Amino acid sequence: MEVGARHSGQGAVGSRRNPRPFRGQLHGCLRRDCLRTQQLFDDPLFPAGGAALGDVAVSVAQWRRPRDIHGNPQFFVGGVSRFDVCQGNVGDCWFLAALASLTLRRDLFAHVVPPGQDFQRDYCGLFHFRFWYYGDWVDVVVDDRLPTDDKGQLIFVRSCDSNEFWVCLLEKAYAKLYGSYGDLHMGHMAEAMVDFTGGVKREIRLDNPPPDLWRTLRRAITLGSFLGCSTAVVKDGERRLDSGLVMTHAYSLTAAEEVKCQNQLEELVRVRNPWGNDVEWNGPWSDGSAEWGRISPDTRQRLLQQQNDGEFWMSLQDFREHFSQLVICNLTPDFLQDCSTHRWALSTHHGSWVRGYSAGGPLHNNDNYCSNPQYCVTLGEADMEPDSGTSCFLLSLLQKPQAQRRNNNCRLQIACHLFQVPPTVKVLNQKLACSSFGDRFLVSRALVYCNTREVSYTYQLGPGTYLMVPSTLQPNQAGDFILRAYIQRSRHHSSTSSLSRQDYSAWEQTFDKYAQSAELYAAGLQRVMNEVFLCGDQAPDGVSLDHCRSLLMRLSFDGAARLNKHEFRRLWKKLESLKELFQKRDVDGLGLLDVTDLLSCLHDVGYRVGGAAQKLLSLRYGDVRGSVSLDSFILCFLRMETATKMFTQLSRGRAGLHLNAAEWMLLTTYF
Structure with missing residues (x-):
């Protein structure tokens, strides 16, 4: 899912063009530091040792770098081939079978394995690889210390050429993504295929x-x-x-x-x-x-x-x-139809099953099933193929992990039912009443609940309104999920409102990802700020939950400490403009401004700040060196805006304020 970008030319953070740094490790910054200090990279987040190995019954004599394994290590030998992949002593044949398929698609391979990596030019023991990870593309960095036996031979995956190392380094990055080498033992090939493609x-x-x-x-x-x-x-x-x-x-x-x-x-x-x-x-x-x-x-x-x-x-x-x-x-479901010229619209929804609220359990749980998340889609005549009068519709439900370690996740039994809404029934706020969930409206009665990471279904649908309802086999089971719906647009379809990944705006994708039941609460806003807007920037502490609670009280239209989609769009535009203003002042690209720059920006947009207030702002939003990070810059402007609005509301047109006890408590509690 594509969310906010640092620079418009890069694409949204988490997109293929701008992958999210996994666990905050920026490849470019780490590489520059290693070259500057002339030190080989040792990964502090995936150190060589027992934790990286995980639960595998192998004896590691030493972790060696490729230069210690072979006298002439190469990243590639004679290009890339499916014959480069030979399994080692961990049961990850499911991952390696998908990897062999990846070598057949050079365009995708170059995305997962970024070019320009080798053991000669500016070598510093650092490599990076990209994977699709539960809705985002992530960039995973690893050092090149590899587990070997007492003979100095690689224990896990290896290439058929003894001096070729791309495949074992990629396996290490995938092991880091899911916790350890042991977490790659046994799995489903479809998972690795999706991780390589986002497809x-x-x-x-x-x-x-x-x-x-x-x-x-x-x-x-x-x-x-x-x-x-x-x-x-x-x-x-x-x-x-x-x-x-x-x-x-x-x-x-x-x-x-x-x-x-x-x-x-x-x-x-x-x-x-x-x-x-x-x-x-x-x-x-x-x-x-x-x-x-x-x-x-x-x-x-x-x-x-x-x-x-x-x-x-x-x-x-x-x-x-x-x-x-x-x-x-x-990458798209084109293989489901003979004609590959059809256009596919993608609609992506990030949702949650919340105990006691939106975890209604299975279809036969009549009283509570309707509390599960519901998503509506309408297909028109223009979407239909003239010959069949139907459109291909593919539904994918993927449950997110509850722990980073792949083998520590207890997967729920999940399914996603599809209902056809009768013309006489109205869908209000994307919801149907419990009385409307009868078997007679089910598109397919053959669905079973599965405890796999992802379930997918293919339908041929006629015109009408349909409702997608993801659910778990047991009620009140908490979990997060991604629901993706691919809708085939007929080659005769002339509409320009297709829900393609490019047309699905960044602010809307972000809201759908972090909101709960169509509303964004403080915890969600905190994740938006820290994971989207501040990703890759100098933000050592990020935005606190308390800051977000305070902001929501002022930003929400009714003071209800939550934002609907319209309110979030206004905030998103504001954040974009503030980030652009910050980056214009950050001429050296360090991600920090001087306090004087902050005060100058405030003055430029019309805020008149006196000497005493300037000192307080310097103490509140600057660090000990007088530097202001992007998160502090944004918070300062949002606080100034909400303070101005509060003054206007409470002063009632007068030059000063006269506060009663309730107004004073409101001001001091939430500002």
């Missing part, structure tokens, strides 16, 4: 696939989608079968081809085991099988590479029989 995923059960499975595969590959597959989960974990496949294991799917074999067309898929060795499928169409002798030499030469690299071909029929799930992930 939308579709999971297909291969025991009951759609009739157009082959066409879906070919279309997804043509569009550059990420594809992966997995075998069935068994109690004893990863176990190799006589067929060469491994149970409870994730693979990447790298190609799909139709070949002519003895006057018949054979549908083939190419699959890769992230182990990167000779553990491959040994059935029909495997390396060296008789089937390859029945096709033309040109086709055989083009497709077949007989190497023990983990990659193999198999027929689509065998693929369906031996794998349990197919995962497809793309």
Whole structure:
């Protein structure tokens, strides 16, 4: 989700163009400090040791830098390839299978793995990588100290080239993102795919696939989608079968081809085991099988590479029989339709289930289900495809973590029901009454609650108004979530009001992310100030909760200490103008002004501050060196504005004030 930007040219903080520094670590600043002091970077937030390893049964002899592992370390050797990825001693095949797919999309790879990183030019032991993390793109920095065994060999993921290190450094950044290397043990491939793309995923059960499975595969590959597959989960974990496949294991799917074999067309898929060795499928169409002798030499030469690299071909029929799930992930859901020229509108909502308020539980919890968050969408005739009279609608519900450590999170069982609102029923304030949630209005009755990170659904919908209701299986379970709705706009749609990511304004995205039940409270305002507006700026302490409570009492129209969407928009415009004013004065780009600059700015906008007041402002908003940070600058201006408004209200047009006891208490309590 894209939120406020430091510079308009960069894009919103948390967007692909302007990722949010993970845990406040700015790569550029850290790199300059290391080069200035000529010190190699040691990450204080992910130090080498037991905490970084987590719960993994490995023995680490030493944490070594690449220069201590190989005499000629390189970030890349011969470019990027899916064969660079070979699994180590942690069960993160789900992550590595998605990573192999990432190497096939050079544009996305260059975003996740920023270019210009190496071990030669200005090397300082610092590297950085980017991931989509629950609605925001984040930039994760790591040092290059890697866990090795007593022989000096890498313990976890490695490249097939012993002196290539991009893949193990990226794995370390991903481990830092989720807590430790141990937190990468066992997972769902779709999660890593979404983390690499910020896209939308579709999971297909291969025991009951759609009739157009082959066409879906070919279309997804043509569009550059990420594809992966997995075998069935068994109690004893990863176990190799006589067929060469491994149970409870994730693979990447790298190609799909139709070949002519003895006057018949054979549908083939190419699959890769992230182990990167000779553990491959040994059935029909495997390396060296008789089937390859029945096709033309040109086709055989083009497709077949007989190497023990983990990659193999198999027929689509065998693929369906031996794998349990197919995962497809793309930046947009274009793979769901034949025509990739359709436009998709994205609507994103950040919400919460709050105990006793908006955690109403499952659909059959009749009395309280309607208290769950509700989101309304209307599809018009212009959204429909002329041929079918319907529009493709994809719904994704993702629950946010309650702890940073991935394996410490207790995931809720979640689902998102979709209701079609009858024309005779009015939706007031995006809400339906409890009496309107009958089974007869459900678009699909086949939904089940799942304790996965994300659930997604695909519908073909006609014109009308629909209501999305995310819920948990058990009532009164607290949690946060992101709800994303992709709406296909017909190629004939002429409206310019599409809810695209670019058109969805920054202030509105920020409000939807931090507000609760369409209102922004003090805790939400504090997060807006510290996570959005002050992100990356010199704000050592940030804005306190008490400051935000005080501001809300003056900023809200009715003094109710909360802001609605309209009130927040006015505040957002004010914050933008104050930040621009600050940056114009901050000519050296240090993120600090002198107190005299603050007083000069106040004077320029019309505030007349006397000598005694100037001294008080200097003490209140400047530090011991007389410097003013952006957060203090903003707070000072907002306080001055609200003080002026309070004086106007209480003076009632007179030159001075006469306060009664109640007015005095109000003034001293909240200002």
